[in-house]
Amino acid sequence: MRVSVIGTGYVGLVTGVGLAEQGHQVVCVDSDPEKIAKIQRGEVPFFERGLEGLLRSTLGTRLDATTDLRRAVLETELSLIAVGTPSREGGEIDLSSVEAVARQVGEVLRDKPAYHVVVVKSTVVPGTTEDVVLPLLEQAAAKRAGRDFGVGMNPEFLTEGEAVQDFFFPDRLVLGAIDERTHYTLDALYAGFPSVERVHTTPRTAEMIKYASNALLATLISFSNEVGNLCAALAAGGGRVDVAEVMRGLHLSKYLRTALPEGSAITAPLAAFLWPGCGFGGSCLPKDVQALIARGRQAGVAMPLLEAVIATIPRCGAFASPCSVSRSGPIRTICASRRPFRSSTTSSRRARS
Ligand SMILES: NC(=O)c1ccc[n+]([C@@H]2O[C@H](COP(=O)([O-])OP(=O)(O)OC[C@H]3O[C@@H](n4cnc5c(N)ncnc54)[C@H](O)[C@@H]3O)[C@@H](O)[C@H]2O)c1
Numbered sequence: 001m002r003v004s005v006i007g008t009g010y011v012g013l014v015t016g017v018g019l020a021e022q023g024h025q026v027v028c029v030d031s032d033p034e035k036i037a038k039i040q041r042g043e044v045p046f047f048e049r050g051l052e053g054l055l056r057s058t059l060g061t062r063l064d065a066t067t068d069l070r071r072a073v074l075e076t077e078l079s080l081i082a083v084g085t086p087s088r089e090g091g092e093i094d095l096s097s098v099e100a101v102a103r104q105v106g107e108v109l110r111d112k113p114a115y116h117v118v119v120v121k122s123t124v125v126p127g128t129t130e131d132v133v134l135p136l137l138e139q140a141a142a143k144r145a146g147r148d149f150g151v152g153m154n155p156e157f158l159t160e161g162e163a164v165q166d167f168f169f170p171d172r173l174v175l176g177a178i179d180e181r182t183h184y185t186l187d188a189l190y191a192g193f194p195s196v197e198r199v200h201t202t203p204r205t206a207e208m209i210k211y212a213s214n215a216l217l218a219t220l221i222s223f224s225n226e227v228g229n230l231c232a233a234l235a236a237g238g239g240r241v242d243v244a245e246v247m248r249g250l251h252l253s254k255y256l257r258t259a260l261p262e263g264s265a266i267t268a269p270l271a272a273f274l275w276p277g278c279g280f281g282g283s284c285l286p287k288d289v290q291a292l293i294a295r296g297r298q299a300g301v302a303m304p305l306l307e308a309v310i311a312t313i314p315r316c317g318a319f320a321s322p323c324s325v326s327r328s329g330p331i332r333t334i335c336a337s338r339r340p341f342r343s344s345t346t347s348s349r350r351a352r353s
Helices: 010-021 033-040 051-058 069-074 096-110 128-141 163-168 180-189 203-236 243-251 269-273 284-298 304-311 313-325 329-337
Strands: 002-006 025-029 063-066 078-081 116-120 149-153 173-177 198-201 257-259 265-267
Touching (some): 010 051, 025 069, 116 128
């Protein structure tokens, strides 16, 4: 399939290179000419293990990079929007880049007779694709969604530092679409992953799945830190409360660990988020939790649990010292596994997004 990926940050470039490696014909687009010049030279503008090699092996054959969005949309059948959605002051996401791209793509669709599919890959709050992006496309294109072009939402779950691995071995594919034809096109885009579980759903549900996933991880981290803070305070008061033992005891629960007949056991990967110590930071988890709270506020739904998850973050720093001075193996190991600073990426963003 011929695909344009608009926005060549972590999500856009990894996706573009990955899709090209899988045999699609990909054009990566960015408004930043320096980024595009680098990509055209075979250089990745940030460090992500394994990405530069793949970029070089696909560049010039199945991968192209340009600042010319018009050409990219005209030459392809599907466009993925992967631009940034940073936080505004009140926690809401700033949709200005997504909106600008929707208008630009719509203007090109006005002049493109062939059917085209537009898919939002950026993290956007529930309702954005259908209530913001779709009307902007229709208005700029003077065409009807569902008849003249398709609209979809395909959230990204990659972890910086493991992004290439995450692209080739995804845990799920969430495919939100306004109609069957768009679902069909998205299925064709991901034909290279025949055995990965897919959720075929509406754009709104796809958007919500992304936020619910990140909110759960943030909640587990804040929960662990709160338990850790209390353990540290009780230990400081003279009692012997070992937070590492508390957490190990928790992880042995049958809900987190399955004993296998031959004597070994499998621990749910989710348990990695159930260790106190390093808190959560970076751009994605706090940004996404705050955006979800703001969306709840807008919908008249209070989210006191997630408010508390965010309120707990500053106190995590206080707990970081018992963690870092701890002689306890498990805690140090898990702190490392959350990778406060990852060697496989230049990003200081710390948590799974
Ligand atoms: N980074 C992650 O780990 C991660 C994981 C999952 C989801 N996400 C989400 O994916 C989206 C993109 O994240 P990112 O980290 O790749 O962002 P990024 O900031 O690294 O990259 C965004 C790119 O979009 C480009 N851009 C902005 N406006 C443009 C325009 N009008 N036309 C063309 N290009 C434009 C920028 O120049 C930049 O290169 C965000 O919504 C983010 O929340 C990020």
